[in-house]
Amino acid sequence: xxxxxxxxxxxxxxxxxxxxxxxxxxxxxxxxxxxxxxxxxxxxxxxxxxxxxxxxxxxxxxxxxxxxxxxxxxxxxxxxxxxxxxxxxxxxxxxxxxxxxxxxxxxxxxxxxxxxxxxxxxxxxxxxxxxxxxxxxxxxxxxxxxxxxxxxxxxxxxxxxxxxxxxxxxxxxxxxxxxxxxxxxxxxxxxxxxxxxxxxxxxxxxxxxxxxxxxxxxxxxxxxxxxxxxxxxxxxxx
Numbered sequence: 001x002x003x004x005x006x007x008x009x010x011x012x013x014x015x016x017x018x019x020x021x022x023x024x025x026x027x028x029x030x031x032x033x034x035x036x037x038x039x040x041x042x043x044x045x046x047x048x049x050x051x052x053x054x055x056x057x058x059x060x061x062x063x064x065x066x067x068x069x070x071x072x073x074x075x076x077x078x079x080x081x082x083x084x085x086x087x088x089x090x091x092x093x094x095x096x097x098x099x100x101x102x103x104x105x106x107x108x109x110x111x112x113x114x115x116x117x118x119x120x121x122x123x124x125x126x127x128x129x130x131x132x133x134x135x136x137x138x139x140x141x142x143x144x145x146x147x148x149x150x151x152x153x154x155x156x157x158x159x160x161x162x163x164x165x166x167x168x169x170x171x172x173x174x175x176x177x178x179x180x181x182x183x184x185x186x187x188x189x190x191x192x193x194x195x196x197x198x199x200x201x202x203x204x205x206x207x208x209x210x211x212x213x214x215x216x217x218x219x220x221x222x223x224x225x226x227x228x229x230x231x232x233x234x235x236x237x238x
Contacts, residue, residue, distance in 0.1 A: 006231050008042040014070025016077075018222040021063040027054045033225060034065055041232035052077035053185075053214065058099055059086075061211035062219040080215030081165065083182045087208040088193045090175040090200065097133045097190035098206040107203035109175055117177065120199045121167045124192065129159040133190050162187040176207065 006015065021030055035049040048071045052064040061084075064077055091109040095101045134157055166182035181189060190206045197204025212219045 004231070005233060007233060008044065011038055011042065011047060012068040014066065014068040014073075016070055016073070016217075017065045017067065017228070018217055018219070019063045019065055019228070020219055020222040020224055021055050021060055022224070023060050024057050026057050027051050027063055030063060030225075031065060034067075034228065037225075037229060037232060038067065050074055053082070055211055056098070056100075056190075056209070059209040059211065061209075062214055062217060062222055063211075064214055064217060077214065079185050081182060081184060082187070082211060083180070083213035084189050085178070085180050085210050085212055086189065086206065087176050087178055088169075088196060088204045089207040090177060090197060090204045091202055092175075092205060093194065093197065093203040094205045095134070097188075097194045098209075103205075105203060107197070109202055112174075112200055112202060114171055116200065117169045117171060120196065121169055123199055124164050124167050124196065127161055127163045130162050130188060130191050130195065131157055131159050132188050133157075133194075160186060164192075 017034070019030060019034075021027065031049055031051050035047065038047055038049065039045065047067060048069075049065060049067050050071045052066060052074045055061065055063055066074055066077070090112060091107050092103045093105045093107070094103055163184040164181060164187065165184075166180065168180045170178045170180075172178050181187075181192065183189075189209055193204050193206040210219070
């Protein structure tokens, strides 16, 4: 994490800023906040600011925000592998595969053992086909999937190939199980939760999610908005 005050010229030349996105913030809200703070402190009307990979509002963790000319590097950053930790709740599903929607079905869990959990993770290692959640921002016929879902309309969602290189389960408080996943771009951890539940002959949904790394960038080096404000040009220097 930086502790040196940044100048307007440095923001324009380009910065890669690591943020620990708070719970219930959208990635767009965090980008907007950063842009507004830069414009206000540097007394400018516009500056390019963008993020390298969306995090859902119910997720926390690493969000990379680029400024100025470094926004051109966003596609490269988006393509890097990502690491997540969090919690699956076994035995129940939701339409959104996470806590955005209410539980719609309950399933038996008596047959699930520690051994079954560990064996089932192996089915997801490597290249797999995954169905994105219908409650997602992916587009079909020019419309976001979540818009169809909220209207109660059924829509066919095409499977996509993703790669999972590491998948670990730790049963700390069953039916809640903690996990760690290292995966490729485009992987939906919500879908992984749902499909993991199915593979257990039960159900599951994502109840907590934190992105801990993108490529070589770690959330351990990330900052919050308050820390970022301390890096902005002070008024006496304007």
